[in-house]
Structure formats: structure tokens, C-alpha cells
Amino acid sequence: MFKKILIANRGEIACRVIKSAKAMGIQTVAIYSDADRNALHVAMADEAVHIGPPPANQSYIVIEKVMQAIKESGAEAVHPGYGFLSENPKFAEALEAAGVAFVGPPKKAIEAMGDKITSKKIAQEAGVSTVPGYMGLIEDADEAVKISSEIGYPVMIKASAGGGGKGMRIAWNDEEAREGFQSSKNEAANSFGDDRIFIEKFVTQPRHIEIQVLADSHGNCVYLNERECSIQRRNQKVIEEAPSPFLDEETRKAMGEQSCALAKAVGYTSAGTVEFIVDGDKNFYFLEMNTRLQVEHPVTELITGIDLVEQMIRVANGEPLSITQDDIGINGWAMESRLYAEDPYRGFLPSIGRLTRYRPPAEGQRGDWIIRNDTGVYEGGEISMYYDPMIAKLCTWGTDRGEAIEAMRVALDSFEVEGIGHNLPFLSAVMDHPKFVSGDMTTAFIAEEYPEGFNGVELDEGTLRRIAAACAAMNRVAEIRRARISGTLDNHERRVGEDWNVALQGESYDVTIAADRDGATVRFADGAELRVAGDWTPGDQLADMRIEGEPLVLKVGKISGGFRIRSRGADLKVHVRTPRQAELARLMPEKEAADTSKMLLCPMPGLIVKVNVEEGDEVQEGQALCTIEAMKMENILRAERKGVVSKINAGPGDSLAVDDVIMEFE
Template identity: 85%
Template structure:
């Protein structure tokens, strides 16, 4: 077995690989850029090597710098993680020439499957079902339009060397095809250094289901069941689960066998994933093969008990698989939520900054299930503009899907993140959405259910009553503490009242709070009595409560006259007042937000790439005004209404912060 391996990556995946290596008694080497000097993966590794400036094209994806780090440390093998150099055949070739093991597939398999055009042709020859499309190279936008009309809209425009949702656009007409073709080429060129584009039919009502395969160098290959990855935003996966709530045993077996056949057709070794699009009738079509470890691999590990990173290391060491297809079972259900530094209230635009608070739920058993959190950050660390916005992957396991979802709900409510915008409220909302809980999901779920974007969660009355009861009980604890402190100063203790008004989400509840043994009884005006227990102490940011025996986890912040409560995707100001205070509060005028309707504000920290208009230009609704690049994604900003540009405050190359004014209108 190897004595030392180098991880040619960063963030949570580097930390994940280090954990398995440590379990196997293998020493690890981290590499890091200037921006990652104090990163978690650097502190976890046995040694670390600096490889350059923050931009990935000057550090993490420079093969010569990784090779130098290998020479400096004497590493015998390299795990590439995902992204960066993980699917670069030149990197695999350089390692082979240096006599260093690549913990991944052979160069030939990477080349064959890494190119989406070539991989589709090979899949067809191997008897794998494929989506109709045009596999040749496309020269310009007009040719793309012609091809799209022949295939029939809608079509998917894809970067041949793409991945991670970059360089992909859906076009429903000629105009969207022209624009999407150019944007895809631009993203592909900047992200992969390869701007080749191909087009295929976009399958409506699709589900994204993938098969995990594992092959050794001795001719053995097996499939480790499937993962459902249909909850996506802009083709980027957000929620994954294993197994799929949609597949039956027959379809699963057919997909698995085709996946292994494809892997063997290209001489594949190591862990890999074959991705399919599946329609409502369970017809499945090959999309691509990812010749690396997938971001969502933990859910497969949780239902099979197989450590994929360990298996990759053993295969790279020349060992045969120690398991057979008959050994692969489905044990329970696992769900993964990706925590991104993306602000759902701003259209999921990237957010950067310092993590002033980062407290994940404790890993291990929780409410009858298991919690796992793969992360690469820590409290006080910084989310950089140079890399992917993923912060962590929160995973839960339980015996059934329903139980796994419930464990996930409580784990999400227990996850504290402050200092940056993040998507925790959104994924919490998905976990409660009827379409998700029923398993009736497609890749269009987010677009269909949140067509105007995510504006928070509106809780039903039964949930509001639970929160109102909990906050009334918490307020009683806070009032008792406050009166005791002031009572010490005044040499007497003031009595805490029993009658309160709880206002949240535009709803008012008149309640009476009475003490019980180790709990509080909250009586509503209609006679309903709710029993609340909890461990909350004033000043603590997390409250673990039970309301009539049901667990309730609240993130708690203090505001004047009440609390800021975050739970189940909702972010609420909860005011707990005496009846007289509540009466007076209703007379107060609401504060008006400033008028920014005649300004184009930068929605995220980023770099102006193009400016499409000039001062004095008349613009139409939907017209492209400029594009901003952030975290490797190009975002086009459009006019919300007809108007005339009166002033432009920024130009190409300018770096802007959130809400900087890009331009103004008459």
C-alpha cells in the first residue's frame, strides 16, 4: 500500500480524501494557493505545499506545480478529487511518466468519456441508450440554430468538455439558441479552455438519475445502485438521494448493467458515475460518464456501507475488488443537501465573505437516523470569490425515506451559518415541499415551483402556532431572568405577567403562559393548550425544543421586543408583547424601503465582463445590459422595463460589491 498520497484539490473533497487516507494509515500531502493558506484541508494534512496565487489557472490546475509538489514530498500517488485536474488526461499522463500512481481511471478512459461527443458515440456502440442529438462540432450560432430546428426545440446546448453545470443552456427558440450558444462557448472557454459545443434534444419532464460504478484492473466491475439528482438549479445539483424514489428493481438493474458495460468498453478502472436522463415512463438515456468521484458520493456510501475513496486507493494500488455484485445491497435511505454560498433571496447569486459563525449539527446519531457533514471550512474562515461556492454537504441516513427527510429537517434547522448569504433556507423549504416529500420531482422542480425566485417560506397556521408557543415560553424564561437581575438591584423582584401577544408573519396570537414541571403550558385564546419543553438559555443562538412532544429546533436572534427566529426555511421577526404594547404597536407606521427602481444594482460581488449599452441608449424590457462574472459563472443582467440609460458607473474589468450601482436610468 502507498505510504503517502497527495491530494490535488482543495475544500471539502480534499478533507474527505484525507479522512479515508488517515483511516488506512496513509500520510497525506495538501496543496494550497495564497487564498487557502489557512484552509481546513491544509491543517488536516500531514504536510502542505504552496502552489501559487489564488486563481485556479495559476495554481490548482497548473500541472507543473502539482508535479513539483509531488517531487518535494515524495508522494507515491495522487487523488485528484473532483473538478480541477480530476478529468484531465494530460495530468494522468504526466503522473504515469513520473512513476506516480493516479487514483483514478486510465488516461484513455478519461479521454474517451471526458469528451461528451466521443463518449456518446462509444455509448451507442456499447449498446447504451442515448438521447437524440447532433454530435459534430458546431462552428457558429447560425449553424446551432439550424441544427436545433432539425432536432426540434427544446434543445440542450452543452460544452463538450463541460461539467458542474457550466457551459450549459436550454433553448426553446432561435433567439435563445443564439444567445445560449455564445454564453456556453464563453463559459466553456474560461472554465475548461475548450469552447467546443454540441446540441441534443432536451427531454421534458426528465429525472436525473445516475449509476455509481466501481471497476478494478483485473476485469471486475460492479454497480453500486443509483442516485437521484433531479433537484437542480441551472443544471447544478442541489439535493441528491439514494436510492431513487422513482426506479423499480428492473429498471435499476438494466441501468446498472449498461453502466458497467460502458465502463468495460473503455477499460475503466476506479470509481466512476454514468449519468442518465429518465422520462416519466422510465425510459432512460445516457448523458455522460464522469470519470472521477462525484460530489454526491456520500449518499451511496451511506446506503451501501462502502467507502468509495478507500476503494479508489486500493484499485490504484493494483488490488482486485473484494466485493461482488451480490454483496451490494440497499440499506435504508440517504439524502444530501449541498450548502452553497449563494443567496436564495437574490436569485441564488454568489456570496463571499467571512464565516462569522459556522456551527454544523453534530455528526452521528440524531432522532433515529445518522447525520454526516462533509465540509472544508471553519468558523472565522473566508469564502473566496476564486472557487466553487460550496461550503458543505449535509447528509442524513435513516431506515426509510420519510425518516431520512425528517432527520434532515432537524439537521438543517441545527446548522448555524452567519456572515454570508447561503441557501440553507431554500433547501429547508425543499425538504417540506409536497412534491419532494411525495417523490414527484423532475429537473424542472425549482423552475416550476419557484418561477419568481425564492422569497422565503410562508408557514401554515399549525406551524405558526408551534413557533408562537415556543417563543412565548422562551420569552417567559428571558423575562424571569431579566426581572431577577433588575430585582437584585432594586432589592425586590418584579412579577412576570402571564398574558402575552405573539405576532409573527402578519398573524397575532393572544396567549397565556403558565409554568409546569420542567415545561410551560401555553394556552391560546381559542382554548388550545400547547406544552413546550426546551433547553434554551437567553443569549444562546440555538434552541432545542419539543412542542407537544414533537422536536423543534430554532435559530434564535434577539430583536427589540422579541426574537428573530429561523426554522424550516422561514426567517421571521417574532414580537412577544404585553396586550397593551401589542395594541400600541399596531398603530405604528411601517418603514418604507428606499426606491431603487431607476438603478441597476450589482446583485453579487463580481467582475464586469461586458457592457452592452451606453449613456443615452433606450433599452427595452428584457434587453441585456451587461454581464458579471462571479465564482466562474457568467451572469447576464437585463432591463426590467423600458427606459433610457442616464449614467454608467462601471465598465469591463471593474470589480464590484453587492448593491454597487452599475447604471442609472431616467
Template identity: 80%
Template sequence: MFKKILIANRGEIACRVIKTARKMGIATVAVYSDADAQALHVQMADEAVHIGPAPANQSYIVIDNIMDAIRQTGAEAVHPGYGFLSENKLFAEALEKEGVAFIGPPAGAIESMGDKITSKKIAQEAGVSTVPGYMGLIEDAEEAVKISNDIGYPVMIKASAGGGGKGMRIAWNDDETREGFQSSKNEAANSFGDDRIFIEKFVTQPRHIEIQVLADSHGNTIYLNERECSIQRRNQKVIEEAPSPFLDEATRKAMGEQSCALAAAVGYTSAGTVEFIVDGERNFYFLEMNTRLQVEHPVTELITGVDLVEQMIRVANGEELSLKQSDIGINGWAMESRLYAEDPYRNFLPSIGRLSRYRPPAEVADGPRVVRNDTGVYEGGEISMYYDPMIAKLCTWGATRDEAIDGMRDALDAFEVEGIGHNLPFCSAVMDHPRFVSGEITTAFIAEEYPDGFEGVTLDDAMLRKVAAAAAAMHRVAEIRRTRLSGRMDNHERHVGENWVVSAQGTDYPVTIAADRDGSTVSFDDGSSIRVSSDWTPGDMLARISTSEGPLTMKVGKITQGFRLRLRGADLKVTVRTPRQAELAALMPEKLPPDTSKMLLCPMPGLIVKVDVAVGDEVQEGQALCTVEAMKMENILRAEKKAVVSRINAGPGDSLAVDEVIMEFE
């Protein structure tokens, strides 16, 4: 077995590989850019080597820099993680020439399957069902329009060397094809150094289901069931689960066998993933093969008990698979929520900054429920604009799908992240959405259910009453503490009233609190009551509350006369006032936000790539105004209404902070 491996990656996947290597008794080498000098993967590894400036194209994807690090440390093998050089055949060839093992597939398989155009041709020859499309190279936008019309709209424009949702656009007409073609080429060139584009039919109402395969160099190939990855935003997966709630055993077997046949056709070894689109009749079509470890691999590990990273290392060491297809079952259900540094209240635009608070829920390795958090950050660390915005992958396991979802709800509510915008509230909202809970999902789920973006969750009356009861009991505890701190120790409880008005989400709940040693009974004016108990104390930022109507886990912040409470995707300002205070508060005027309707604000920290208009131009609703690049993604900002440009404050190459004014209108 290898004595030392180098991880040619960063963030949570580098940390993930280090954990398995440590378990196997293998020393590890981390590599890092200027921006990652204090990163978690650097701290975890046995050795670390600096490889260049912050931009990935000057550090993490410079093959010579990685090779120098290998020579400096004497690493015998390299795990590439995913992204960066993981599917770069030149890197695999460089390692082979150096006599260093690549913990991944052969260079030939990377070349064949890593290129989406070539992979589709090979898949067709191997008898794998494929999506109709144009596999040749496309020279310009007008050729793309002609091809799109031949295929029939809608179409998917994709980067041949793409992945992670980058370089992908859906086009419904000629104009969107022209625009999408250029943006896809730009993103592909920036992210992968390869701007080749192809076009295929976009299957409406599809599910995205993928098969995990594992192969050794002795001719053995198995599949480890499927993952459902249909909850996507801009072709970027957000929620994954294993198994799929849609597949039956016959379809699973057929997809698995085709995946193994494809792997065998290209002499594949190591772990790989074959991605399919599946329609409502369970017809499935090959999309692509990812010749690497997938971001969502933990859900497969949780239902099979197989450590995929360990298997990759053993295969790279020349070992034969110890597993047979008959050994692979499905044990329970697993969910994964990807925590991104993206603000859901700003249309999921990237967010950067310092993690002033980062407290994941406690990990649980076994029992009726499992909680796993693969992460590469820590409290006080910086989220950089240079890399992918993913912070962590939160996974839960349960005996059934409902139990896995329930475990995820609680884990998300207990996950504390402050200092940046993040998508935890959105993940929570998905877990409670009736359509998701029922399993009736497609890749259009987010677009269909959140067409105007995410604006938070409105809790139903039953949940809101539980929150109101909890807030009343918490306020009582805070008031008792306040009276003690003020020096009024004698009979302090008489200073804390029993009658309060709890206001949340525009609803007032007059309540009466009856407290005893074990908790409080909160009675509402309709005669109903909720029993509340907790060990929460003022200042705690997380509250676990037991109520007679079920448990609550809430993130807690103090505001005047109440709390900011966050749970289940909702962000609530909950006030607890005396009846007289509530009466007076109702008379207070509402403070209005400043008027920015005549300004285009930069919605995220980013770089202006292009400005499409000039001062004096009349713009129409939906017209492109400028393009901002952040975290390797291009974002086109459009006019919200008809207007005339009166001033432009920024141009190409300018780096802007969030809410800086890009242009103004008459």
C-alpha cells in the same frame, strides 16, 4: 499500499480524501493557493505545498505546479478529487510518466468519457441508450441555430469538457441559442480551458438519475445502485438521494448493466458515474460519464456501507475488488443537501465573505438516524470568489425515505451559518414541499415550483402556533433573567406577566402562560393550549424546543421585544409584547425601503465582463444590460421594464461589491 498520497484539490473533497487516507494509515499532502493558505484541508494534511496565486488557472489546474509538489514531497499517488484536474488526461499521463499512481481511471478512459461528444458515440456502440443530438463540433452561433432547428426545440447547449453545471444552457428559440452558445463557450473556456460545444435534445419532464460504478484492473466491474439528482438549479445539483423513489428493480438492473458495459468498453478502472435522463415511462438515456468521484458520493456510501475513496485507493494500488455484485444491497435511504454560498433571496447569486459563525449539526455515525457533514471550511474562515461556492454537503440516513427527510429537516434547522448568504433556507423548503415528499419530482422542479425565485417559506397555522408558543415561553425565560439582572430578586416571578400578544407572519396570537418547574403551558384565546419545555437560555443562538405538538429546532436572534427565529425555510421576526404594547405597536407607521427602481444594482460581488448598452439607449423588458462573472459563472443582468439608460457607472474589468450601482435609468 501507498505510504503517501497527494490530494490535487481543495475544500471539502480534499478533507474527505484525507479522512479515508488517515483511516488507512496513509500520510497525505495538501496543495494550496494564496487564497487557501489557512484552509481546512491544509490544516488537516500531514504536509502542505504552496502552488501559486488564487485563480485556479494559476494554481490548482497548472499541471507543472502539481508535479513540482509531488517531487518535493515524494508522494507515490495522487487523488484528484473532482473538478480541476480530475478529468484531465494530460495530468494522468504526466503522473504515469513520472511513475506516480493516479487514483482514478486510465488516461484513455478519461479522454474517451471526459469528452461528451466522444462518450456518446462510444455509448451508442456499446448498446447504451442515448439522447438525440448533434455530436460534431459547432463553429459559431449561426451553425448552432441551424442545428437546434434540425433537432427541434428545446435544446441543451453543453460544453464538451464541462461539468458541475458550467457551460450549460437550455434554449427554447433561436435568440436563446445564439446567446447561450456564446455564454457556454465563455464559461467552458474559463473553467476548463476547452470551449468546444455540442447540442442535444432537451427532454422535458425528465429525472436525472445516475449509476455509480466501480471497476478494477482485473476485469471486475460492479454497480452500486443509483442516485436521484433531479433537484437542480441551472443544471447544478442541490439535493440528491439514494436510492431513487422512482426506479423499480428491473430498471435499476438494466441501467446498472448498461453502465458496467460502457465502463468495460473503455477499459475503465476506479470509481465512476454514468448519468442518465429518465422519462415518466422509465425510459432512460445516457447523458455522460463522469470519470471521477462525484460530489454526491456520500449517499451511495450511506446505503451500501462502501467507502468509495478507499476503493479508489485500493484499485490504484493494483488490488482486486473484494466486492461482487451480489454483495451490493440497499440499506435504508440517504439524503444530501449541498450547502452553497449563494443567496436564495437574491435569485441564488454567489455570496462571499467571512463565516462569522459556522456550527454544523453534530455528526452521528450509527443508530436509527445518521448525520454526516462533508465540509472544507471553519468558523472565521473566508469564502473566496475564486472557487466553487459549495461550503458543505449535509447528509442524513434513515431506515425509510420519510425518516431520512425528517432527519434532514432537523439537521438543516440546526445548521448555523452567519456572515454570508447561503441556501440553507431553500434546502429546508424543499424538504417540506409536498411534491418532493411524494417523490414526484423532475429536473424542472425548482423552475416550476419557484418560478419567481425563492422568497422564504410561509409557515402554516399549526406550525406558526407552535412557534408562537415557543416564543412566548422563551420570552418569559428572558424576562425572568432580566428581572434578576436588574436586582429585583425577591419574588421575581411576580414581575413577569402571564398575558402576552405574540405576533408572527402578520398574525397576532393573544396567549396566557402558566409556568411550573417542568415548563410552560401556553393557552390561546380559542381555548387550545400547547405544552412547551426546553433548556434554552437567553443568548443561546440555537433552541431545541419540546412541545406537545412536536419538536422544534430554531436558530435564535434577539430583536426589540422579541426574536428573529429561523426554521423550516422561514425567517420570522416574532415579537412578544404586553397587550398594551401590542395595541400601541399597531399604530406605528411602517418604514419603507429606499427606492432603487431606477437603478441596476450589482446583485453579487463580481467582475463586469461586458456592458451591452450605452447612455441614451432605450431598453426593453428582458433585454440584456450587462454580464457579471462570479465564482466561475456568468450572470446576465436584464432590464426589468422599458427604460432609457441615463448613466453607466461601471465597465468591463471593474470589480464590484454587492448592491453597487452599475447603471441608472430615466
């Protein structure tokens, strides 16, 4: 077995590989850029080598620098993780020439299947059903428009060397095809050093289901069931699960066997993933093969009990697989939620900054559930603008799908992240969405269910009452503490009343609290009662409560006259007042927000790539105004309504913060 492995990656995947390597008794070497000098993967590794400036194209994807780090450290093998150099045949070739083992497939397999154009041609020759499209190289935007029109809109414009949602656009007309081609080409060049683009038909109402395969160099190949990855935003997976709630055993077997046949046809070894589009009649079409470990691999590990990273290392060491197809079953159900540094209230645009608070839920067994959190950050660390905005992959396991979802709801509510915008509220909202809960979803789920973007969650009456009861009980605890402090100052204790008013989400509840040693009974004006228990004390930012015996986890912040409560995707101001205070509060006017309707505000920290208009131009609704690049993604900002540009405050190359005014309108 190898004595030392270098991980040619960063962030959570580097940390993930380090864990398995250490469990196998293998020493690990991290590489890092200037921006990652204090990163978690650097601290976890046995040693670390500096490889250059923050931009990936000056550090993590420069083969010569990674090879030098291998030489300096004396590593015998390299695990590439995903992204960066993981599917670069030149890197595999360089390792082979240096006599260093690549923890991944052979160079020929990477060339055959890592390139989306080549892989589709091979799949077609092998008789695999593929989505209609144009597989040749596309020279310019005019040709892209012509091809798109011939295929028929909508089309998917994709980077040949792409992955992780980078370099992908859906176009519904000629204008979007032209814009999408150029943006995809730019993103592909910046992220992968390869700007080749291809176009295929975009299948409406699809489900995205992928098969995990594992093959060795002795001719053995197995499939480890499937993963459902249909909850996507901007072609980037957000929530994954295993198994799929849609497949039956017959379809699973057919997809698995086809995936293994394809892997064997190209001499594939190591862990890989064959991705399919599946329609409503369970017809499946080959999409692509990812010749590396997938981001969502933990859900497969949770339902099979197989450590995929360990298996990859053993295969790279020349060992035959120790498992057969008959050894692989499906135990329970697993969910994965990708926690991103993205602000869901601003169209999921990237957010950067320091993690002033980062407290994931405790990992391990929790009753009948299992909680796992793969992460590459820590409290006090920074989310950089140079890399992918993923903070963590939160995974839960339950005996069935319903239990896995409930475990995820509680885990998400228990996850504390402060200092940056993040998508925790949105993830919670999805877990409660009827379509998701029923398993009735497609890759259009987010676009269809949140067409105007995510604006928070409106909680139902039952949940509001549960939160109101919890806040009333918490307020009582806080009032008792204040009364005792007051008593130490003026030699008497102020009496804490039993009657309160709780106002939240536009609702107002008059309640009476009867407390005892085990908790409190909160009685509402209509006679309904809720029993509240918990060990929250003032100052705690997380309240683990039980309402009528059922768990309710609240993130708690202090506001004047109450609490800021975040739970189940909702962000609430909860005011707990005496009856007289409530009466007076109803007379207070609401503060109006400032009018920014005549300004284009920067929705994220980023760099202006292009400004499409000039002062004095008349713009139409939907017209492109400028392009901003952040975290390797280009974002086109468009006019919300017709108007005339009166002033432009920023130009190409300018670095902007959130809410900086880019341009103004008459």
C-alpha cells in the same frame, strides 16, 4: 499500499479524501493557492505545498505546478477529487510518465468517457440509447443557432469538458442559443481550459438518475445502485438521494448492467458514474459518464456501507475488488443537501465573505438517524470569489425515505451559518414541499415550483402556533432573567406576567403561559394548548425545543421586543409583547422601503465582463444589459421593464459589491 498520497484539489473533497487516507494509515499532502493558505484541507493534511495565485488557471489546474508539488513531497499516488484536473487525460499521462499512481481510471478511459462528445459516440456504437443532438465541434454562435434550430428547441448547450453545471445553458430560441453558446464557451475556457461546445435536445419532464460503478484492473465491475439528482438549479445538483423513489428493481438492474457493460467496453477502472435521463415511463437514455468521484457519493456510501475513496485507492494500488454484486444491497435511505454560499433571495447569486459563525449539527448517530457533514470550511474562514461556492454537503440517513427527510429537516434547522448569504432556507423549503415529499419531481422542479425565485416560506397555521408557543416560553425565560437583574439593583424583583401577545408573519396570538419545572403550557385565546419544553437560555443562538413532544429547532436572534426566528425555511420577526404594548404597536405606521425601481443593482460581488447598452439607449423587457462573472459563472442581467438608460456607473473590468448601482434609468 501507498505510504503517501497527494490530493490535487481543495475544499470539502480534499478534506474527504484525507479522512479515508488517514483511516488507511496513508500520509497525505495538500496543495494550496494564496487564497487557501489557511484553508481546512491544508490544516488537515500531513504536509502542504504552495502552488500559486488564487485563480485556478494559475494554480490548481496547472499540471506543471502540481507535478512539481508531487516531486517535492515524494507522493506515490495522486487523488484528483472532482473538477480541476480529475478528468484531464494529460494529467493522467504526466503522472504515468513520472511513475506516480493516479487514483482514477486509465488515460484511455478518461479520453473515451471524460469527453462528452466522444463518450456519446462510443455509447451510440455500443447500442446505448442516447439523447438526440449534434456531436461535432461548433465553430461559432451562428452555427450554434443553425444547429439548435435543426434539432428543435429547447436545446441544451454544453461544454465538452464540462462538469458541475459549468458551461451549460438551456436555450428556447435563437437569441438564447446565441447568448448561451458564447457564455458556455467562456465558462468552459475559464474552468476547464477547453472551450469545445456541443448541443443536444433538451428532454422535457426528465428525471436525472445516475448509477455508481466500481471497477478494478482484473476485469471486475459492480454497480452500487442509483442516485436521484433531479432537484437542480442552473443544471447544478442541489439535493440528491439514494435510492431513487422512482425506479423499480427491474429498471435499476437494467441501468446497472448497462453501466457496467459500458465501463468494461472502455477498460474503465476506479469509481465512476454513468448518468441517465429517465422519462415518466422509465425509459432511460445515456447522458454522460463522469470518470471521477461524484460530489454526491456520500449518499451511496450511507446506503451500502462502502467507502468509495478507500476502494479507489485500493484499485489504484492494483488490488482486486473485495466485493461482488451479490454483496451490494440497499440499507435504508440517504439524503444530501448541498449548502452553497448563494443568496436564495437574490436569485441564488454567489455570496462571498467571512463565516462569522459556522456550527454544523453534530455528526454521527442521533436516535435512528445518522448525520454526516462533508465540509472544507470553518468558523472565521473566508468564502473566496475564485472557487465553487459550496460550503458543505449535509447528509442524513434514515430507515426509510420519510425518516431521511425528517432527519434532514432537523439537521438543516440545526445548521448555523452567519456572515454570508446561503441557501439553507431554500433547502429547508424543499424538504417540506409536497412534490418533493411525494417523490413526484423532475429536473424542472425548481423552475416550476419557484418561477419567480425564492422569496422565503409562508408557514402554515400549525407551524406558526408551534413557533409562537416556543417564543412565548422563551420570552418568559428572558423576562425572568431581566427581572432578577433588576432585583439586584433596586432590591426587589419585577413580577413577570402570564398574559402575552405573539405577532409573527402577519398573525397575532393572545396567549397565557403556565410554567412548571418541566416546561410550560401555552394556552391560546381559542382554548388550544401546546406543551413546550427545552433548555434554551438567553443568548443561545440555537433553541432545541419540543412542542407536544415533537422536535422544533429554531435559530434565534434578538430584535427589539422579540426574536428573529429562522426555521423550516422561514425568516420571521417575532414580537412578544404585553397586551398593552400590542395594542399600541398596532397603531404604529410601517416603514416603507427605498425605491430602487429605476436602478440596476449588482446582485452579487463580481466582475463586469460586458456592458451591452449605452447611455441614451432604449431597452425592452428581458433585454440583456450586462454580464457579471462570479465564482467561475457568467450571469446576464436583464431589463425588468421597458426604459431608457440615463447613466452607466461601471464598465468591463470593474469589480463590484452587492447593491452597487451599475446603471440608472429615466
